[in-house]
Amino acid sequence: MSVRMRLTLWYTGILSATLLLLGMGLYLFLHYIYYDSLQSQLQQQAESVRTRIVPQFSLSEKGLTLEFRYSGSGRDLLRYNNMYFQVVNLQNGSKYYSPNVEEAGLHFPDIPAKQISCVLDGDCRFEKIKIDGLDFLVYYTPIISQRGEAIGMMQAGTYIEPYEQLLATLRLILTVTALLSIVLASSVGWFLARKALRPIERVIEATNQIQKGADLQKRIEYHGPNDEIGVLTQTINGMLSRLQSAYEELEEAYRAQRRFVSDASHELRTPLTTIRGNVELLEKMWKQTALQIGEQDGQRLELSIEAMKDISGEAERMSRLVGDLLSLARADAGFQISKTHVEMKTLLxxxxxxxxxxxxxxxFIVGDLSAGEGVYVYGSPDYLQQLMFIFVENAFKYTEQGSVRLDAQRHKDQIGIRIADTGIGMDKEEVPHIFERFYRADPSRGKKSGTGLGLSIAKWIIDEHGGSVEVKTRKDEGTTFVIWLPIVAEGTSPSSDHSLPSGNEV
Incomplete structure (x- = not known):
C-alpha cells in the first residue's frame, strides 16, 4: 500500500471517528434534553393531577365499592390538553380517565402486574408505549390510601410522535452529512496527500533515471516552502551534484584507461611482430650454421636455438594477449563491427x-553443416571466424582425449553453430562466470595456457551480431556450446539494396 493511500485512510479514519463521536454526542444530548424536559413536565403535571384525585367508598349491591373522583375544576385539565390521564382501580380493575381520552378515542393498555410491582418499588415510572398505534410517553404514579396502601395506579401519557420524528430526521441528517463529509474528506485527503508527496515522486523519478544512467544532470524541481520536504529536496540535489561530479571524473578516468589500453595494445603489436620475425630468422640461420660447426659449438648453438624458441613462444603468447586486449578495448570504446551478408555454409x-x-x-569431427546452405547472416566474416575459432581452440585445449565435433542446426529464423567436446567439462556453478574477463575456472583449468579473455571476446562478438549462446556441460563428461545467430536471408546472395542501414556499420 502506498504512502498516499495510507495517509488518505488515516485522515479519513480520524475524520470518520470524529464525526461519529460528534454526531452521537449531539444526538444523545438532544435526546436527553428533549426527554428529560418532557419527563419533568409530565411528572410535574401528573403529580399535580394526582393530588386532586380523591378515593371514595360507596355502598352498592356488590358491597362496598372504591371509586375515584377528581376534586379540581375542569378548567385545570385545560392546562394539560396534551396530557392524557387514566386511573386504574387496583381492587376491581375499573378505569377512570380524563375527558380528552374519551374525545381522542384512546384506549390505554392494561397494566401488567410486573409493571405495578416495579412502580410500587419506586422504579419503572416512565415507559414508551404505543396506544392505538401512536407513540406515547407514559408516567406511572400510585394512589395511596390513608392507611398507606396502594389502591390505584395513575397513568399520565403525552403524545411524543413529533419528538420521535424530529429525532429520526436528525439521525438521517447526521448520517447523510457524515457520509458526504467522509467522501469529500477522502477526495480532499487524496488530493492533499498527492500534492504533499509530489516532491517525493520527483525524487523517485530522478533516482530512477540515475539508476538507469539516463540523465545525471537532472535535478528535483521544488517550489514549495522550505519545510522538511524542501530540506530533503535540497539535500538530494546536493547529493546528485556530487554524484554527477564523481561520475564524470570516473568516466573521464575510464575513457583515459580505455585509450591507454587501446593505444598501448596497438603500439605493442609492431615491436612484438618485429621481435618474432627476427627470432624466427635467427632460428633458421643458426640451424643452418649448426650443420657446419663442431660438436661442442653445435651443442651451444642448440641451446641458443632452444632459448630462441622460448623467446618466440613467449612473444607469440604476448601477441595473442595484446590482440585480445585490443579487441576488448574496442568493445569498451563502443566499436561497431563493419558488417555484410555472410553465407554460413562457406564460412563453416x-x-x-x-x-x-x-x-x-x-x-576433430566435422558433422552435418548443411543447415548453413543458402543461409545468410548479417555480420563480419573475420569476426565470425574468430568467434568460432575461440570455441574450437577452447575445446581442443580442454580435451586431451576424445573428440571435438563441429556441426550446424536450424531453429525457426536462427542458425546454430554447435561445438561439442568430450573434455573435462565444468561445474554448473562455473557457467555464469565463464564469459567474465580473466576468469579461469577450477585449478585444473589453470594448468592450461590462456589469458582468460577469449570467451569475453566471443561474447562481445555474439552481442554485436545480435545472437546468443547456449551452454550445456557436465563435469568430466564434456561441454557443448551452441552459438545462435539470426538469419537475415535465404537462397541466393542478397543484393546491396537489402542490406541493413549504414548507420550500423563502422
Missing part, C-alpha cells in the same frame, strides 16, 4: 578446414 567449411591444422590431441 573454411573454419572446418583451418581447424584441422590446429595443434590438438583430440579427434
Amino acid at each position: 567449411d573454411e573454419v572446418a578446414r583451418k581447424a584441422q591444422m590446429l595443434p590438438r590431441t583430440a579427434d
